[in-house]
Amino acid sequence: MKRAIQLTALASVAALALAACAEAPDETGDGNGGNAASDFKPCIVSDQGGFDDKSFNQLSFEGASAAAEELGAELTDVQSQSESDFKPNIESLVGQNCDVIVSVGFALSAATVESATANPDTEYIIVDDAADNDFDGTTDAENIKPLLYDTAQAAFLAGYLSAGYSEAGKVGTFGGQPFPTVTIFMDGFKQGVEHYNEVKGAEVEVIGFTGGEEGSFTGGFEANETAKTTAQNIIDQGVDVLLPVGGPIYQSAIAAIQDSGRDIALVGVDADFFETDPSTQDYVLTSILKRMDVSTQEAVTAAGNGEFDPTPYVGTLENEGVGLAPLHNFEDKVDPALMDEVNTLKEQIISGEVEVTSYLAGSE
Numbered sequence: 635m636k637r638a639i640q641l642t643a644l645a646s647v648a649a650l651a652l653a654a655c656a657e658a659p660d661e662t663g664d665g666n667g668g669n670a671a672s673d674f675k676p677c678i679v680s681d682q683g684g685f686d687d688k689s690f691n692q693l694s695f696e697g698a699s700a701a702a703e704e705l706g707a708e709l710t711d712v713q714s715q716s717e718s719d720f721k722p723n724i725e726s727l728v729g730q731n732c733d734v735i736v737s738v739g740f741a742l743s744a745a746t747v748e749s750a751t752a753n754p755d756t757e758y759i760i761v762d763d764a765a766d767n768d769f770d771g772t773t774d775a776e777n778i779k780p781l782l783y784d785t786a787q788a789a790f791l792a793g794y795l796s797a798g799y800s801e802a803g804k805v806g807t808f809g810g811q812p813f814p815t816v817t818i819f820m821d822g823f824k825q826g827v828e829h830y831n832e833v834k835g836a837e838v839e840v841i842g843f844t845g846g847e848e849g850s851f852t853g854g855f856e857a858n859e860t861a862k863t864t865a866q867n868i869i870d871q872g873v874d875v876l877l878p879v880g881g882p883i884y885q886s887a888i889a890a891i892q893d894s895g896r897d898i899a900l901v902g903v904d905a906d907f908f909e910t911d912p913s914t915q916d917y918v919l920t921s922i923l924k925r926m927d928v929s930t931q932e933a934v935t936a937a938g939n940g941e942f943d944p945t946p947y948v949g950t951l952e953n954e955g956v957g958l959a960p961l962h963n964f965e966d967k968v969d970p971a972l973m974d975e976v977n978t979l980k981e982q983i984i985s986g987e988v989e990v991t992s993y994l995a996g997s998e
Contacts, residue, residue: 674938676702677710677732679723681739683855684713688910689881689903690926694738694761697930704931705938720745728753734937736761736930740815743767750775757942759933761926762815764946776944779933783924783949785903786822786992787983788956789877791976792901792922793826795958796875797838798972799899799919806841806873808850808864808887810880818992819879819903819922820849825990829979842868852883861886869894875919877901888917899964906959919968921959929955948994952984 678698685695695711702709710730712723720742727735728749735756737746740763747767750758751774758765758778765778773780796805807823809816820843827840843849850868852861865878865887876898878887884902891898900907900914902921907914929947936942949955958976961968982988989995 674705674707675710675731675733676705676707676736676934676938677712677727677730677734678736679711679720679727679738679742680713681741682714682716682719683739683881684715685711687881688907689905690762690924691738692910693905693924693926694736694930697927697932698736698934700927701931701934701938704935707938714742717741721748724749728756733757734759734934734942736934739763740813746778747774750778753777757937759930759937761930762924773944773946779942779944780946781926781929781933781949782946782994783926783929783956784818784990784992784994785922785924785949785956786818786825786995787951787990788922788924788958789819789822790826790829790983790988790990791958791980792877792920793823793828793840794830794979795826795920795968795972795976796823796877796899796901797827797830797836798834798975799968800838800873800875802872802874803837804839804841804871804873805875805877806868806871807877807879808842808852808868808883809878810852810855810861810883812847812849812851814993816851816879817843817847817849818994819877821845822990822992823877823901823922829988841871841873852880855881855883857882857885859886862890865890866893869896869898873898875899875901877903877922879903884914888914891917902959908959908962915963918962919964920961923957923959925949925955925957950984951980 680691683691685691699709714720714723724745736759738761743763746760747765754777761781764780765773767774807820824840827838850864852864861883876887878884899919900917902918904924906921907918
């Protein structure tokens with residue numbers, strides 16, 4: 635990845651969100667039936683996962699596409715094949731006179747900030763990053779809108795659900811690399827399991843993550859033999875629920891589950907895997923949703939209507955920026971009473987009765 639976000643700087647990121655977070659802009663019309671001037675040009679650049687990653691690149695692309703359609707505009711997109719593509723891809727969009735450029739993922743942060751600083755009349759939206767590369771608690775350019783997501787809240791629910799579903803008393807998780815946008819899922823999941831243990835007097839174990847940067851990581855975000863081996867090592871410790879965090883690495887986790895010959899449920903991230911990848915439908919218990927499509931659509935629409943607002947957006951359970959996907963094929967396998975508890979827990983998190991900690995906690 636382009637940039638390894640330092641955990642020591644998380645306080646600065648939280649300060650940024652606390653100082654300036656807001657709801658995503660409302661989808662309001664511009665007096666033309668929701669159709670902006672046809673010369674508005676929205677653009678988007680992916681990270682190296684591409685727009686068909688069935689995860690955050692795809693969701694962001696879908697959101698930008700929906701906004702373009704709503705505005706009566708044509709979306710220009712460019713995909714990155716490697717880290718070396720980030721800067722030239724963004725600059726190619728600047729050269730095409732894009733009015734707003736959406737860059738997807740924290741890996742593009744440095745290139746986005748550099749371009750935004752050099753082109754103050756162009757508006758930028760960055761997905762899943764605070765655009766605070768000097769870690770001073772503020773966005774590095776006034777023409778960048780960060781879209782952030784407190785996925786620990788939704789992961790907490792998934793952890794509680796997984797602990798209640800598990801018959802082995804062991805659930806597992808692993809990630810691509812220990813960036814905050816990865817570990818926020820793993821830590822929220824762990825907190826949810828711990829809350830289940832506290833409420834139920836249980837002793838469900840979390841395998842693969844102990845907190846901070848301590849856990850099982852593949853070193854990248856590719857579906858490969860390393861990712862499969864990492865998943866297999868956790869499976870071999872007896873888990874019956876597995877949360878892989880990091881784009882396509884879930885595909886390697888499914889391969890490891892298939893090789894194990896055991897009934898192991900998968901928890902997806904970002905998108906509803908059941909919907910975006912039908913091959914997961916026999917395995918996915920639920921998915922931890924990060925609704926990047928909705929927030930991207932709203933931010934691009936606002937820009938097209940002349941209402942660009944650089945105030946950072948933070949998705950939470952309360953504003954539905956994060957959430958849990960339906961159980962789909964697992965609905966008959968999960969005790970309805972457990973789901974009632976999960977739904978109650980959601981309301982307790984929203985009200986503040988139950989606290990979920992993360993580097994974005996309290997920023998809503």
